Amino acid sequence: xxxxxxxxxxxxxxxxxxxxxxxxxxxxxxxxxxxxxxxxxxxxxxxxxxxxxxxxxxxxxxxxxxxxxxxxxxxxxxxxxxxxxxxxxxxxxxxxxxxxxxxxxxxxxxxxxxxxxxxxxxxxxxxxxxxxxxxxxxxxxxxxxxxxxxxxxxxxxxxxxxxxxxxxxxxxxxxxxxxxxxxxxxxxxxxxxxxxxxxxxxxxxxxxxxxxxxxxxxxxxxxxxxxxxxxxxxxxxxxxxxxxxxxxxxxxxxxxxxxxxxxxxxxxxxxxxxxxxxxxxxxxxxxxxxxxxxxxxxxxxxxxxxxxxxxxxxxxx
Amino acid sequence: xxxxxxxxxxxxxxxxxxxxxxxxxxxxxxxxxxxxxxxxxxxxxxxxxxxxxxxxxxxxxxxxxxxxxxxxxxxxxxxxxxxxxxxxxxxxxxxxxxxxxxxxxxxxxxxxxxxxxxxxxxxxxxxxxxxxxxxxxxxxxxxxxxxxxxxxxxxxxxxxxxxxxxxxxxxxxxxxxx
Numbered sequence: 237x238x239x240x241x242x243x244x245x246x247x248x249x250x251x252x253x254x255x256x257x258x259x260x261x262x263x264x265x266x267x268x269x270x271x272x273x274x275x276x277x278x279x280x281x282x283x284x285x286x287x288x289x290x291x292x293x294x295x296x297x298x299x300x301x302x303x304x305x306x307x308x309x310x311x312x313x314x315x316x317x318x319x320x321x322x323x324x325x326x327x328x329x330x331x332x333x334x335x336x337x338x339x340x341x342x343x344x345x346x347x348x349x350x351x352x353x354x355x356x357x358x359x360x361x362x363x364x365x366x367x368x369x370x371x372x373x374x375x376x377x378x379x380x381x382x383x384x385x386x387x388x389x390x391x392x393x394x395x396x397x398x399x400x401x402x403x404x405x406x407x408x409x410x411x412x413x414x415x416x417x418x419x420x421x422x423x424x425x426x427x428x429x430x431x432x433x434x435x436x437x438x439x440x441x442x443x444x445x446x447x448x449x450x451x452x453x454x455x456x457x458x459x460x461x462x463x464x465x466x467x468x469x470x471x472x473x474x475x476x477x478x479x480x481x482x483x484x485x486x487x488x489x490x491x492x493x494x495x496x497x498x499x500x501x502x503x504x505x506x507x508x509x510x511x512x513x514x515x516x517x518x519x520x521x522x523x524x525x526x527x528x529x530x531x532x533x534x535x536x537x538x539x540x541x542x543x544x545x546x547x548x549x550x551x552x553x
Numbered sequence: 554x555x556x557x558x559x560x561x562x563x564x565x566x567x568x569x570x571x572x573x574x575x576x577x578x579x580x581x582x583x584x585x586x587x588x589x590x591x592x593x594x595x596x597x598x599x600x601x602x603x604x605x606x607x608x609x610x611x612x613x614x615x616x617x618x619x620x621x622x623x624x625x626x627x628x629x630x631x632x633x634x635x636x637x638x639x640x641x642x643x644x645x646x647x648x649x650x651x652x653x654x655x656x657x658x659x660x661x662x663x664x665x666x667x668x669x670x671x672x673x674x675x676x677x678x679x680x681x682x683x684x685x686x687x688x689x690x691x692x693x694x695x696x697x698x699x700x701x702x703x704x705x706x707x708x709x710x711x712x713x714x715x716x717x718x719x720x721x722x723x724x725x726x727x728x729x730x731x
Binding site: 384421423424425426427428429430431432433434451453454455456457474477478481485487488498500501504505 | 587588589590591592593594595596597598599660661662663664665668
């Protein structure tokens with residue numbers, strides 16, 4: 237009977253462990269002796285620096301899927317006409333601004349992007365490093381009305397014809413000029429989205445972001461913007477949003493809350509304090525030597541909240 | 554008849570099996586959702602989603618002050634089942650006459666017609682308590698919102714029932730025999 241009770245206790249322990257939101261007890265950390273040891277209890281007190289520890293209880297939940305480790309490679313597919321399209325932002329100015337934002341001195345390793353380093357899986361933490369690796373253009377290969385499937389075809393075509401490498405640790409952005417509509421709800425339901433799919437036999441993460449000048453009241457926080465290019469400045473925030481989510485929840489099975497919101501969703505259109513006013517070129521980030529108005533991201537630490545930089549003050553709006 | 558030790562062994566195996574199963578299930582990643590996508594909602598979608606939710610919460614709590622802040626004085630409800638539009642006060646009386654237990658907004662989309670006019674459409678699922686029984690409704694709603702100064706107010710609401718799927722099964726289908 238005692239053995240039965242012991243086993244029941246063991247079973248209860250399994251259930252208890254299973255129900256715990258902080259899974260650090262199941263993690264191994266390097267012992268320095270060639271084998272891993274369970275993370276010690278005191279590591280739980282530091283939410284930011286302890287590697288490979290899945291911290292929850294901060295308003296967002298972990299669902300056991302992977303995050304994107306290391307330096308994440310970013311690929312741009314400039315779809316449509318980004319030379320002299322119908323809106324003033326359908327130009328190389330926008331291309332150049334996004335190149336700077338996603339270049340090595342932009343979001344890469346910034347205090348802002350490091351907010352994402354509070355997310356991890358059982359083997360990696362997000363680093364907060366991402367860098368634009370390659371850009372290509374696509375002159376309307378799928379027409380001016382894109383369905384979700386056609387967006388996938390744009391990515392698939394770029395990989396299969398060798399224009400872009402097949403990279404499972406990359407994010408492929410399909411960036412459409414203002415004359416292109418994404419027919420599943422661009423401008424009325426969403427400004428962008430991210431997902432993943434099996435392309436050429438690999439799990440490829442990709443995102444759609446349209447030129448928000450197509451619908452400035454829906455997808456831009458301000459039309460007078462820090463870099464004098466409302467389309468580019470609007471895209472900056474949406475692309476930052478998508479990249480954060482694609483990295484922390486690449487297969488849509490890692491990090492989201494009990495309402496299905498991913499980290500950046502929880503801070504969508506919330507900017508925190510700004511220099512200048514929103515609507516008149518206000519900004520809240522300085523990256524690559526330029527000013528940007530970029531939405532905050534949800535920090536998975538200190539009970540959770542939206543902030544502009546890792547360890548910064550949480551703001552509600 | 555099993556001896557006590559064999560019974561304990563069986564229980565042991567059973568508990569061990571359940572324990573392992575729970576552990577395996579707990580460690581398994583949630584299914585990867587290929588084909589699904591996560592969107593960045595538009596600024597207007599966030600704004601009007603919040604206001605439509607406030608509206609329905611105000612119906613639940615019979616909060617006329619909040620409704621005053623959301624509905625224009627000239628607010629009217631248009632429905633295919635009623636020839637004339639229902640004025641604001643009458644529409645509130647009608648809404649307050651039933652106990653709204655829960656609601657859900659789906660497929661909310663916002664089209665900005667002008668900077669100061671927006672059309673919001675969504676599917677509204679509501680559950681009412683009618684004499685102790687839950688009654689569900691599903692409607693397609695189109696709201697016209699107008700901005701005056703910094704304040705958005707709804708001027709018109711158009712409602713139509715969403716056909717229930719089981720109705721289709723009652724339809725007479727041609728059998729080719731006439």
